[in-house]
Amino acid sequence: MNIKEIKNLLIDLKQNICDDYRCSDDPDDGVPGMVVTIATKDGNEWGYQTGDNSYSGACYFYPKWSVIYLYRDSNCLELARDTVNELRDMIASD
Secondary structure, three states, X not given: OOHHHHHHHHHHHHOOOOOOOOOOOOOOOOOOEEEEEEXXXXXXXXXXXXXXXXXXXXXXXXXXXXXXXXXXXXXXXXXXXXXXXXXXXXXXXX
């Protein structure tokens, strides 16, 4: 897992944000967006999932999670840096 991989993933996902996608269930949330969860065990192997992550998904195989709110105008490089740093900090704290 590195910043470039996560940035490229976010760029690809951002292109698929439909007008009716939202990051929350709040009825006042009118901005198209997508929740993306990135997860890892050790920083080498990782997975991701989009949408609601409360019951199942590709991230359940990994103990360390970072949740991203991705919008059409999001800076994917900045989000990727924050996510990778957050996950690396979690790994280092073990």
